[in-house]
Every structure is written in C-alpha cells, then in structure tokens.
Amino acid sequence: MSNYFEIIFNTITEARCSVRRQYCKDFQSKTIQVEILRSKKVGNYGDLPEGKRKPCQLIWLGFLLLWLAACVKNDELPGIELESSSPFLAFPLANVNISSNELIEELEGDTRIQLNSEGLYTAFFTSDSIVKTKDELFPKIDINLPLPIIDSVVVLPLSLISDFALKKGVLKGDAITFTFNSLEEEDIRVTIRLPQLKKEGKEFTAEFVIAFDGSPPSTFITPAFGLEGYEVDFSSGNLSMIYDARNVDGQRIVLPLSFAQIGALDFSYLEGSIAQTSIPSGLQRIDVAIQDSLVEGTYTFQNPKIHFDVANSFGVPIGINVKNVYVVGADMVPQALQSTLFDNLIILDYPGFSEIGDVVNSRITFDKSNSNLLAITHNDIVAIDYDLDIIINPESSGNSDFFITDSSRAILSAEVELSFDAVVEEISISKAIPTDFSSLDSVIYFRLKAIVDNGLPLSFDPILYLKDTIGGMELILKEEAGRKIESAPTDELGNQIGTATSVLYFEGDEQDVVTIRNMNLLETTFVIKSPLEGSIPTKISPELRLDLRLGVEVKLH
Structure with missing residues (x-):
C-alpha cells in the first residue's frame, strides 16, 4: 500500500x-x-x-x-x-423580436404606408396639394359703388368676362337695388328691365311707383332684388339696364340722375370659350423621411417613383408643364431629374357637358423607364423639389365651348412612392432592453449566446452593447467568430420562402468581466443587408419576423 x-x-x-x-x-x-x-x-x-x-x-x-x-x-x-470548485452558470437574459410590421409602424408616422398589388409594403410621401378654383380664373367682380343711370338705357361693359368670350353664366347670389328720382309733381310709374338676365326663361323685370310727396324732387328706393339663379347672356359683352317711366297720363318721361346699386357679380356656372391661362405652382417640396431613430443607413430602392396627380372637375382641358424636378439626397445637394416628359406639354383629360360635377383624375409618373430617377437615388432620399405650371386650355381651343362651375377644382398633388423591394446596403436596426447583472459579483468569465430564427429576407451583422446608463460606461461585443445572422431563404426575386436559424456567441475579455455587473442596458444593433450580401432586392411583406433568444453563460469564483 x-x-x-x-x-x-x-x-x-x-x-x-x-x-x-x-x-x-x-x-x-x-x-x-x-x-x-x-x-x-x-x-x-x-x-x-x-x-x-x-x-x-x-x-x-x-x-x-x-x-x-x-x-x-x-x-x-x-x-x-x-x-x-468553480460553478458554471447559464441563464436566459432577453428576447428580442423584429417584425416587418414593426419596422413599418416605426417608419409610418405621418407617412402613408400601404400594400401594393404585389403584397409589398409601400411608403408614400406627399406634398401639400395645390388647389385652383373658379376664383383663380374668374374672381368675384366687386362693384359696390352706385352705378349712375343717366338715361333710360344704360350699358355696362363687362370687360373681364368678355375677355374670355363667355356665352353665359349663372349668378350665385347678391342683390340689386335702384334709387330713382323724379321732378314731376305727380306719381311716376317705372318699369325696369335687365335684358341679359333671365330666370326660368323670364327676363328680369321690376315695377314700382315714385310717389309725389308734395314737393319735388321725389325719391324712391326699391327693395333689394335677389339675383341668385339668374342666367346672364354674355353674347353682347355688356350688361344693360333699361327703364320705362310714365306719368299718370301714360306719357314717357326721362328721370333725372338715378342710381343702381349692386354689391358684386359672382357666378356659380360659366360657359363659353375660355382663353389659355397659366397658373404657376412655384417651387414646392416633398419631404421624404424614410429614416427615423430605428432605421438608419444607406439603401437603393429598385423602382422609386414620383407621381403628379391632377384631379380636374373643370370642364376644360388642363395641361402640365413640368419645368424642374430635383432629387435632394442626404448631402442636401439637389440632382436634376432628366426625363422625356419634360419635352412636351402634358395634356390631361376633363369632364364633358354630360359629366358636370364629375372629377377626372390623371397621373403623371416619373420612374426608371422614363427618367434617370433610379440613377440619382442610390443614397437616402431626403426631399423632392419641383416647379411646374398648370395650363388652362393648353391648346387654345377658341372655337370650343367649355364650362366651369362654382365647385370646379384643379387639385395637383405630388407624391413619392417607395416600395420595399430595395437593395439594402448598410442599414442598422437597434433595440434596447433593460438588464441587471448586479448580483454577479464573483464573475471570472462570461459569454453571451444568441439563438436567432430569422424570417426576414435580410442578413444581419450583430453587435451587442452593454451599457451603464448611470456611469456612462459601455462594452461593445462582436460575434467571436465573425458569424452573421443568416437571411431567410428567398427565391431569385427576393421573396421570402422560409426561416433560417443561427447560433452566435459574444465573449467578454478579462477587463469586461470587471465591469459587467454595472451594466443595466442591453442594446442590440444589427447592420443588415439584402440576400447574397446585398446583390439582389429584398421584398418586405407583412408578418415577417426575426426572433432572437439571448442567454448568458458565467463562471464564478
């Protein structure tokens, strides 16, 4: 022994x-x-x-x-x-989830996000609409001043209306009053007509008596006559007032200076030949806020589009003269859009006489097929600047009749469309989760282990940050073997067809061990790429998700 x-x-x-x-x-x-x-x-x-x-x-x-x-x-x-003995412990730390729905919600804010015909999320960024109404072409004609009646026939030229060669219009309101004087020592009966004004086929006519009050001159002020619904005949280019004054014996007389009072001429309907008119939009901007605190980086959309939508209820053709469009990148340097659509005036359709009250919608689209838009949007889009003119009756059709109603509108809206079939180059996604390592006061070694089930058609290069939000310290941990979170399998078009599972490890060194128990926040940051290292597009559709289960392995004294 x-x-x-x-x-x-x-x-x-x-x-x-x-x-x-x-x-x-x-x-x-x-x-x-x-x-x-x-x-x-x-x-x-x-x-x-x-x-x-x-x-x-x-x-x-x-x-x-x-x-x-x-x-x-x-x-x-x-x-x-x-x-x-040296106890070796392993315990779960956190679960991190990223879904395509969540990414879209983070992006949305004031942005309109919908599914397109291919089932892909699509973000729309719009500018304030430019609205042109009848009043832009035919403003209300304010008169207000008394119109002198110096004879039994008075002709008032309507120069503003006659410039447009209008045939007729319908008054929408206001009223007219008359003040007549008489030097006769007897009652005078007066009939006044406005031959260009008719309602239900009947000419405007009013009758009244200037009563003699015992001492000339005698004066009579008529009640206000409402003008709403009266159709005005513009064929002569004038508005006539004709009165017939007679004494008790039926003899015609001419009255001394009298007056007509009308506040304004405003129309609910106009018809006739409308001269060509240009309405400039001025320089406008569409803010494109695709990035926020969650998503940052660079990417290239495969088919960005800029739309100009015109909703026209004028019964007259409208043309769009696109003068300039600029794509503004993150460096704030505008790049000029080049397109064949700049070569000619773009003529849009309009409602006919049988479609009064209808709205005809037209769209002008700049995309990769007719412009250099794809070539100048490789970096993040910040804004789109544009300047154009809206042309009324762009072909100057002088022999054609058109119409405009009081409710007619020409509404121009500009919109940027970005569907999520993008080539992702360098986008980072971050999420922060509170943690507590304070009880691990005897740690001599630690390693984080991540098991990731990825259903997003994106590969991820993960970085973990352990932070002490009180003391300001930070540990940065990278995957020890340089492994990435594998992309969900996709077909050749970038459509997700399955889920990929990855296991990754993040090991701390000796100095990290000293400070880990002070860390109270875990921030996961993923730099992502499209499948095949960003060489094919990624198509983001609803209900795709990434699930990350994070655990920690520690060795104690």
Whole structure:
C-alpha cells in the first residue's frame, strides 16, 4: 500500500479522531482527491492469498473514507490535494423580436404606408396639394359703388368676362337695388328691365311707383332684388339696364340722375370659350423621411417613383408643364431629374357637358423607364423639389365651348412612392432592453449566446452593447467568430420562402468581466443587408419576423 494509506490506517488505529464536528464544514465545499500508489507489501497483509486481497482492500478503503468525511482535518493529511470548485452558470437574459410590421409602424408616422398589388409594403410621401378654383380664373367682380343711370338705357361693359368670350353664366347670389328720382309733381310709374338676365326663361323685370310727396324732387328706393339663379347672356359683352317711366297720363318721361346699386357679380356656372391661362405652382417640396431613430443607413430602392396627380372637375382641358424636378439626397445637394416628359406639354383629360360635377383624375409618373430617377437615388432620399405650371386650355381651343362651375377644382398633388423591394446596403436596426447583472459579483468569465430564427429576407451583422446608463460606461461585443445572422431563404426575386436559424456567441475579455455587473442596458444593433450580401432586392411583406433568444453563460469564483 502507499505511504498515504499507511498514514490513514495508523491515524484510525491509534484512535486519534479528536477533530470537532465543526471542522466538517471545511469539507462541504471541497473536492478530496486521494491517490493510492501501489508499493511494497506491508506486514502480514501482503501475505494474504491474491484472491482475498481485493475484498479486503475495498472494505478497508470504504471504511476509511467514511471516517475521513467526518473526522479528518486538513493538516492531518499531508500530501492530500484540495481544489476549489468553480460553478458554471447559464441563464436566459432577453428576447428580442423584429417584425416587418414593426419596422413599418416605426417608419409610418405621418407617412402613408400601404400594400401594393404585389403584397409589398409601400411608403408614400406627399406634398401639400395645390388647389385652383373658379376664383383663380374668374374672381368675384366687386362693384359696390352706385352705378349712375343717366338715361333710360344704360350699358355696362363687362370687360373681364368678355375677355374670355363667355356665352353665359349663372349668378350665385347678391342683390340689386335702384334709387330713382323724379321732378314731376305727380306719381311716376317705372318699369325696369335687365335684358341679359333671365330666370326660368323670364327676363328680369321690376315695377314700382315714385310717389309725389308734395314737393319735388321725389325719391324712391326699391327693395333689394335677389339675383341668385339668374342666367346672364354674355353674347353682347355688356350688361344693360333699361327703364320705362310714365306719368299718370301714360306719357314717357326721362328721370333725372338715378342710381343702381349692386354689391358684386359672382357666378356659380360659366360657359363659353375660355382663353389659355397659366397658373404657376412655384417651387414646392416633398419631404421624404424614410429614416427615423430605428432605421438608419444607406439603401437603393429598385423602382422609386414620383407621381403628379391632377384631379380636374373643370370642364376644360388642363395641361402640365413640368419645368424642374430635383432629387435632394442626404448631402442636401439637389440632382436634376432628366426625363422625356419634360419635352412636351402634358395634356390631361376633363369632364364633358354630360359629366358636370364629375372629377377626372390623371397621373403623371416619373420612374426608371422614363427618367434617370433610379440613377440619382442610390443614397437616402431626403426631399423632392419641383416647379411646374398648370395650363388652362393648353391648346387654345377658341372655337370650343367649355364650362366651369362654382365647385370646379384643379387639385395637383405630388407624391413619392417607395416600395420595399430595395437593395439594402448598410442599414442598422437597434433595440434596447433593460438588464441587471448586479448580483454577479464573483464573475471570472462570461459569454453571451444568441439563438436567432430569422424570417426576414435580410442578413444581419450583430453587435451587442452593454451599457451603464448611470456611469456612462459601455462594452461593445462582436460575434467571436465573425458569424452573421443568416437571411431567410428567398427565391431569385427576393421573396421570402422560409426561416433560417443561427447560433452566435459574444465573449467578454478579462477587463469586461470587471465591469459587467454595472451594466443595466442591453442594446442590440444589427447592420443588415439584402440576400447574397446585398446583390439582389429584398421584398418586405407583412408578418415577417426575426426572433432572437439571448442567454448568458458565467463562471464564478
């Protein structure tokens, strides 16, 4: 037997078990290693037959070990090595989820996001609409001043209206009053007509009496005559007032200076030949806020589009003269859009006489097929600037009749359309989750383990940040072998067709171990790319998601 065995044997046989029971606590956290070395036979024990040695050895060894567990002190076992155990713990830390729906919600804000015909999310950014009404072409004709009536026939030229060669119009309101004077010493009966004004086929006519009050001149002020609904005939280009004044004997007389009072001429309907008129839009801007605090980086959309939509309820053709369009990138340097659509005036349709009240919608689109838009939107789009003119009756059709109603509108809206079939180059997505490592005060090693089920057609290069938001410290951990989160499998068009699972490890060094227990925030940041390292488009559709389960492995003293 070994020397160690002899020492143990002698210790027990001499009954030196005087060790107090409290010393047993020293052994509760220790591992006892006993090495038994084969040596010479000792005493009569070595003379035993070979077959009886093993049972005897086992009985003695078991007996001795039981007694050692309760009675032996460290210093009584010279040569026995005691090693401290080092617990190794693993526990879940956090779950991080990213979904296509969530990305769209983060982007949305004031942005309109819809699904297009291919089932892809599409973001729309619009400018304020430019609205042109009848009043832009035919403003209300304010008169307000008394119109002198110096004879029985008065002709008022309507120069503004006659410039447009209108045939007729319908008054929408206001009223007219007359003030007539008489020098006659008797009652005078007056009939006044406005031959260009008719309602339901009947000419405007009013009759009244200037009563003699005993001393000339006599004056009569008529009540206000409402003009709403009267149709005005513009064929002569004038508005005539004709009165017939007669005394009690029926003789015609001419009245002294009298007056007509009308506040304004305003029309609910106009018809006739309308001269060509240009309405400039001025420089306008569409803000394109595709990035926010969640998404930042660079990417290239495969088919960006700029739309100009015109909703026209004027019964007259409208033309659009697009003068300039600029794409403004992140560097705020405008790049000029070039397109064949700039070469000619763009003529849009309009409602006919059988469609009064209807709206005809037209769209002008700049895209990669008719412009250099794709070539100048490789970097982030910040804004679109544009300047154009709206042309009424662009072909100057002088022999055609058109109409305009009081509710007629020409509404110009500009819109940028970005569907999420983009080539992703360098976009980062970040999420922060509170953590607590304060109880790990004996850590000598730690490693984070991430298991990722990725249903997004994007590959991710992950970086983890452990932050002390109070002390301002930060640990940056990268995947120890440079592995990436694999993209969900896609077809050749970028459509997601499955889910990919990745396992990644983030190991801290010795200095990181010292500070980990002060960290109270975990921020996961993923730099993402389209499939095949950004070489084919990514198509983002609803209900796609990435699930990341993050755990931590620590080794304690």
